[in-house]
Amino acid sequence: MAPQDALSDALSADMAAVNALIRARMASEHAPRIPEVTAHLVEAGGKRLRPLLTLAAARMLGYGGQDHVKLAATVEFIHTATLLHDDVVDESQRRRGRPTANLLWDNKSSVLVGDYLFARSFQLMVETGSLRVLDILANASATIAEGEVLQLTAAQDLKTDEAIYLQVIRGKTAALFAAATEVGGVIAGADERHVTALRDYGDALGIAFQIVDDMLDYGGSATVIGKNTGDDFRERKLTLPLIKAVARATAEERSFWTRVIEKGDQQEGDLAQAMAILARHDAISACRLDALGWAAKAKAAVNSLPEHPLRDILSRLADFVVSRVA
Amino acid sequence: MAPQDALSDALSADMAAVNALIRARMASEHAPRIPEVTAHLVEAGGKRLRPLLTLAAARMLGYGGQDHVKLAATVEFIHTATLLHDDVVDESQRRRGRPTANLLWDNKSSVLVGDYLFARSFQLMVETGSLRVLDILANASATIAEGEVLQLTAAQDLKTDEAIYLQVIRGKTAALFAAATEVGGVIAGADERHVTALRDYGDALGIAFQIVDDMLDYGGSATVIGKNTGDDFRERKLTLPLIKAVARATAEERSFWTRVIEKGDQQEGDLAQAMAILARHDAISACRLDALGWAAKAKAAVNSLPEHPLRDILSRLADFVVSRVA
Numbered sequence: 001m002a003p004q005d006a007l008s009d010a011l012s013a014d015m016a017a018v019n020a021l022i023r024a025r026m027a028s029e030h031a032p033r034i035p036e037v038t039a040h041l042v043e044a045g046g047k048r049l050r051p052l053l054t055l056a057a058a059r060m061l062g063y064g065g066q067d068h069v070k071l072a073a074t075v076e077f078i079h080t081a082t083l084l085h086d087d088v089v090d091e092s093q094r095r096r097g098r099p100t101a102n103l104l105w106d107n108k109s110s111v112l113v114g115d116y117l118f119a120r121s122f123q124l125m126v127e128t129g130s131l132r133v134l135d136i137l138a139n140a141s142a143t144i145a146e147g148e149v150l151q152l153t154a155a156q157d158l159k160t161d162e163a164i165y166l167q168v169i170r171g172k173t174a175a176l177f178a179a180a181t182e183v184g185g186v187i188a189g190a191d192e193r194h195v196t197a198l199r200d201y202g203d204a205l206g207i208a209f210q211i212v213d214d215m216l217d218y219g220g221s222a223t224v225i226g227k228n229t230g231d232d233f234r235e236r237k238l239t240l241p242l243i244k245a246v247a248r249a250t251a252e253e254r255s256f257w258t259r260v261i262e263k264g265d266q267q268e269g270d271l272a273q274a275m276a277i278l279a280r281h282d283a284i285s286a287c288r289l290d291a292l293g294w295a296a297k298a299k300a301a302v303n304s305l306p307e308h309p310l311r312d313i314l315s316r317l318a319d320f321v322v323s324r325v326a
Numbered sequence: 327m328a329p330q331d332a333l334s335d336a337l338s339a340d341m342a343a344v345n346a347l348i349r350a351r352m353a354s355e356h357a358p359r360i361p362e363v364t365a366h367l368v369e370a371g372g373k374r375l376r377p378l379l380t381l382a383a384a385r386m387l388g389y390g391g392q393d394h395v396k397l398a399a400t401v402e403f404i405h406t407a408t409l410l411h412d413d414v415v416d417e418s419q420r421r422r423g424r425p426t427a428n429l430l431w432d433n434k435s436s437v438l439v440g441d442y443l444f445a446r447s448f449q450l451m452v453e454t455g456s457l458r459v460l461d462i463l464a465n466a467s468a469t470i471a472e473g474e475v476l477q478l479t480a481a482q483d484l485k486t487d488e489a490i491y492l493q494v495i496r497g498k499t500a501a502l503f504a505a506a507t508e509v510g511g512v513i514a515g516a517d518e519r520h521v522t523a524l525r526d527y528g529d530a531l532g533i534a535f536q537i538v539d540d541m542l543d544y545g546g547s548a549t550v551i552g553k554n555t556g557d558d559f560r561e562r563k564l565t566l567p568l569i570k571a572v573a574r575a576t577a578e579e580r581s582f583w584t585r586v587i588e589k590g591d592q593q594e595g596d597l598a599q600a601m602a603i604l605a606r607h608d609a610i611s612a613c614r615l616d617a618l619g620w621a622a623k624a625k626a627a628v629n630s631l632p633e634h635p636l637r638d639i640l641s642r643l644a645d646f647v648v649s650r651v652a
Contacts, residue, residue: 115471
């Protein structure tokens with residue numbers, strides 16, 4: 001069984017409570033547009049990976065209360081809010097196999113319903129009464145937003161290096177993974193070293209996950225990733241495969257990258273040409289090594305925690321994330 | 327001296343600290359787009375009314391600490407974030423006499439920098455360590471976002487009544503005014519009845535303020551309100567003057583409103599016609615009575631607080647807000 005499914009199974013009662021809470025809190029007595037837009041996205045059957053991470057972290061550290069359900073719903077609301085805003089920013093047309101909310105309704109609704117979900121997540125976390133949890137999620141929110149702006153300004157800029165890329169994907173993915181696992185440990189009252197290990201696990205897992213996603217954009221199949229190969233290329237995003245290829249570029253290749261990425265002058269055959277250059281410099285293989293390195297870090301972190309069946313699933317999850325490109 | 331200027335004078339040292347904090351916290355080491363966009367708006371010389379309300383509330387209730395500065399900056403960040411998102415939603419071109427950020431940069435930057443400022447405000451309020459303050463601001467954030475969505479769906483709908491209008495303007499204006507004054511009292515450790523009076527003052531002041539703004543859109547001059555008469559009419563917004571006129575409409579007037587507001591089929595001379603109908607039903611006078619009623623509520627609330635020079639300025643402020651249409 002895939003580790004995500006194993007997590008879902010092991011945490012099914014908790015997850016049912018999370019889903020009930022999400023449905024209750026996305027309601028709005030006065031503005032029916034809010035639950036319409038939210039339900040469109042929430043019920044499209046996302047993997048619910050982030051709330052599962054929070055629940056797993058809390059349970060494996062022995063938590064017996066119910067506040068982890070609030071935190072798991074919080075994390076999913078933050079994730080949903082960022083997806084709504086991302087789709088506006090990226091002018092996306094499809095998400096989770098459906099037309100995006102900005103397409104079905106309008107950009108206005110996506111912006112404002114995203115704001116509403118962020119406010120709702122904020123109310124939920126305040127209800128836990130833990131200032132430390134609030135501090136973690138406030139910092140994660142700032143990292144997410146800063147990473148998104150950084151991605152916007154780094155796009156089309158060939159000077160974007162691996163350090164900037166790491167900041168972007170921490171904002172885009174890893175910050176919320178790390179906060180999701182960390183708050184699970186905090187609410188469970190875990191030892192500091194265990195809280196740190198949980199945060200490190202989420203951070204490394206998120207980074208591995210995003211590197212793999214960015215690799216698949218230059219070689220995965222549409223069925224695996226649910227989007228078309230070459231999207232990042234067409235949107236002129238400086239993701240890791242491209243950054244590595246640019247760093248190793250010959251003079252001739254450099255003018256190719258300048259034309260297609262910086263100037264955006266893309267012609268028939270340019271994607272194939274880009275992938276040939278990536279192959280010539282082993283850029284994808286280099287990305288794979290990085291992803292495997294982060295997955296190993298994630299496993300080392302989670303394996304430093306006390307023995308628990310959930311711990312073993314989380315460890316397998318780190319392998320699974322990189323198995324898509326292994 | 328206008329009461330806002332009197333507030334600025336009386337609180338100039340505190341306000342200097344707020345401005346320094348705003349500048350420090352809008353910085354971003356990695357994404358220079360963030361301070362660029364924020365500075366464009368923050369340094370356009372807004373009135374800083376909301377942070378002044380927080381500072382005044384805290385000081386008049388005897389607060390001697392420095393956390394009110396953090397809360398004042400929090401409130402201004404939330405306000406700035408909502409302005410950035412509002413301008414995207416309304417496709418605005420000018421704000422505070424300058425081109426809007428969505429026009430100078432793009433919608434993407436406005437959405438993401440707004441998210442960043444909201445996250446920064448969240449970090450600032452967590453630093454005060456007051457769960458009650460966090461609860462108030464989380465609830466205000468949800469009311470603001472819900473009101474914005476409600477405004478979106480209520481626009482162009484002639485069924486919008488005064489109750490819905492009140493919810494919209496509580497979200498748009500009064501919720502943040504009320505939170506601004508309430509958190510000032512909470513951080514000062516004021517008695518419950520004083521905290522309630524402060525919240526009631528902010529709520530009523532905000533409602534009066536927004537009713538006046540909506541009245542001016544059907545009769546103020548461009549220099550007073552910084553935007554052109556008739557904007558709400560052209561955007562087919564159901565504000566109070568229109569709601570009152572629709573409620574009293576003859577059959578013939580009703581088909582006029584259906585054409586220009588619901589169908590959006592506006593022709594030369596329709597604004598003048600709309601204003602003539604408003605005059606025929608004394609709609610503006612009825613709005614004025616409502617605004618005066620809310621200003622009186624605000625004064626009654628603030629005058630129930632202990633005597634203080636700042637209290638008298640806040641009381642004068644309630645009169646001043648409605649003096650634009652007196």
